[in-house]
Amino acid sequence: MKIVVCIKQVPDTTEIKLDPVTGTLIRDGVPSIMNPDDKGGLEFALQLKDQYGAHVTVITMGPPQAEAILREAYAMGVDRAILLSDRKFGGADTLATSNTIAAALRSLEFDLLITGRQAIDGDTAQVGPQIAEHLDLPQVTYVESLTFDGNKTFTVKKSMEDGYQMVQVDTPCVFTALASGVKPRYMSVRGIVEAYNHPIETWTYNDITVDDQKIGLNGSPTRVFKSFTKGVKAAGQIYEVDPAEAVDIIIGKLKEKFII
Amino acid sequence: MDKAQYKNVYVFVEQREGVIQNVGLELLGKARELADALNEKVYAMLLGHDLTTQAQECIAYGADTVLRVDAPELATYVTEPYAQAIYQIIRDNKPSIVLIGATTIGRDLGPRLSARVETGLTADCTGLEISEERDLLMTRPAFGGNLMATIICKEHRPQMSTVRPGVMRMGQRDENRKGTIEDVKINFDKSKFRVRVLETVKQTKNLVDITEAHVLISGGRGVGNAEGFDMLRAMANTIGAEVSASRAMVDAGVLGHERQVGQTGKTVRPDLYFAMGISGAIQHLAGMEESEYIIAINKDKFAPIFNVADLGIVGDVRKIVPLLTEKLKR
């Protein structure tokens, strides 16, 4: 079995803070990490490798620095790593990103494609299903666990708000994985020692076949119109009143700030 | 692309086992506003099998027309049959705007459709409005909620977005509203039905992670004992919140350690945090001060919790909470 896992390097958004004075994002010094859901997906692939001897390829689209997560993937145990990197790919929204990655995937053979459910910098959860559509493959999203029959059929537990679904699908297919469904392995010390001995294949625009009107900024139907932060927190108000009045104040604030 | 050919606001009204999901009704309310601003119509796309009165509900909540697709293939949600049905509607009707709830179903369906239609999709919107140029402005959080971005899809139609459940206001139900119901027939390509649903299991997820709760009601010494926490739970149930506690209460065995907020517990940043009878020892503050909005109730007006609270009430939790719960129920 051949598995391809799409991974993405993202800023660790839990480390992003707002400047208390200006209310702007402080991005300096925020570490870059492998997106958690993608790492969950990679763990699913590596478990299939442990059990069935699958060959695992990771692919990422990003700037040259994204090599770091490919090395990390090698240290976790993958067999091949591809970096899709070209200025022409930049400025892409989800649709253009999925067009680019799908184009690259067309020149790879695989039985199973895994992506993370969503990336923590955008939280869109779109690229996986969009790739599946471009490649005309069935998709199962929100994958919490899976079993393989050793032949071509996966039985998958798909998480939902109010429970879960058990579904079956044959290869080739696309899964989007949940980080909460699996505990990714740590890089092994030996894997780390050897991680920099493996090749990283860099693919540019010239290495894939794709309409340049469908990628990058040109291929992106959506644009950011404006962005803003929620601003600096003002000092709180304190009331010393009887209980009934206190309740009215609280309800009033909740109505103002939230929908109740 | 001739944008002028694309008209009207379409809503995918999600139902599960025949029950329309709240987000579907919320979207109809929002779609009504948008359509009124554009002077266009609201279309509800209602998919399922053995549908009964759901179409009337859609009209009562703001739809002008309900496009009803009743087919055995649509009994349970599976990506491909649903995508085929909605794709056909979009292709034949050319909507200007398509809204989908950002549920696990909507977030599975939306991107699949957007790639099939080859248009943009903005995920998890919290705000939608019409610009002066009659484009849809879609606002959504990014970077883990640290940044808000307004997205526009200028040259492609339809403009698609998924919208978070609970953020849009549901319109007033009006049984007397008039609307039309059209039954739509879909020619399914069953060769593409490759995912088989074995079973759908309903489950109340009892393994709650307080770090993922949007609203937390946290109790401290001022709440006192297990009975006090029953009072907090009653309040939590009325607003869909989770209950957490300070270390003192966890040590006293009133709540499990997985619900402890603070230095030796968990760090939380919900949208709304109620600090009930919590004085706000430094260890507790460390675990919650990044919450979006903090409401504190405490007898001691000098309690440090008031330094981080957005709204502070000096008073007795045991008197205020039952009153508050009563009011919230209404």
Add this chain to the structure above:
Amino acid sequence: MDFSLSKQEQLFLQMIREFAEKEVKPLAAEVDESERFPMETVQKMAKLGIMGIPFPVELGGAGGSNILYTMAVEELSRVCATTGVIVSAHTSLCCAPIMEHGTPEQKAKYLPKLASGEWIGAFGLTEPNAGTDASAQQTIAVKEGDHYVLNGSKIFITNAGYAHVYIIMAMTDKSKGTKGISAFIVEKDFPGFSVGKKEKKLGIRGSATCELIMENCIVPAENLLGQEGKGFGIAMKTLDGGRIGIASQALGIAQGAMDETVKYVKERKQFGKAIGQFQNTQFQLADLQTKIEAARLLVRQAAYKKDLKVPYSADAAMAKLFAAETAMEVTTKAVQFHGGYGYTREYPVERMMRDAKITEIYEGTSEVQRMVIAANLLK
């Protein structure tokens, strides 16, 4: 000259930090409180190759450097000094002497199991009457045909009871003093070998520290490590390496206490402002972090020289001396910064202070380090 970490070292740091944070830290207080050997952590470390970092892949190791090994002990000790010393004693005091002095047969027999972490290792030199003066060994080994018979006892042995393999020093010829000491590879199941009472300690309370008793203990002749009479040299060389491990442990404890303190002084408000805003706090923290950074450079220099296979005995002694005294100073002040809270077990700094003390004592007290450094100067 390059002081920056290589990409490989950065990747290793990312892994070991995450492992320490997620797998080791949550157990640290409980392991200390209940004086429990964290076997589950050892098993997890074994799986990742942390129990055999600087040994060749062919012998079950991870094929890494001593730099990576020091980083591992530092990062583990930053959250749990008990875990740090388990790795240090196992790696430096048991695997390393077999690697450096063992025959091909001994290496093939013991290293794959030890370096893979399937077996834990330990080292026995100290006796009731032979501490800093290690030459006063009273354990006797007498050769009888194809085996030696060992009699005597060892005390304060780290990993005792959990280790499968012990490097034991014993006198094969009392008349020759230190030149009569030999080293043996002793397995826990050899007849006549037993583990005695477990010490109750001030710190590193999850680490098992016990007495070893050899009563007519039969050790096959092929388990003599190195030559007869060369044991003292092997022990001293082993301790040179061990000191890099303990220096890393001390460094980790110091950094861990500093992390906690920085977090605390930012949050703790007195007289209307965070105590970190007082200049007295700032100056003290600046001095302490400077010492920690200096200790780190000494530790890495010693490890680097060991990797280069050039003499590092004095470097290791300086690293251990300075890191241990820094750890004691930083942890003591960390408790002070935390005030009353620091004295309670709600915060980890009191544990770190108790843990720090041992680094000034074991594998050569600070006084012994000064002796080594001075001897090197005056030779």
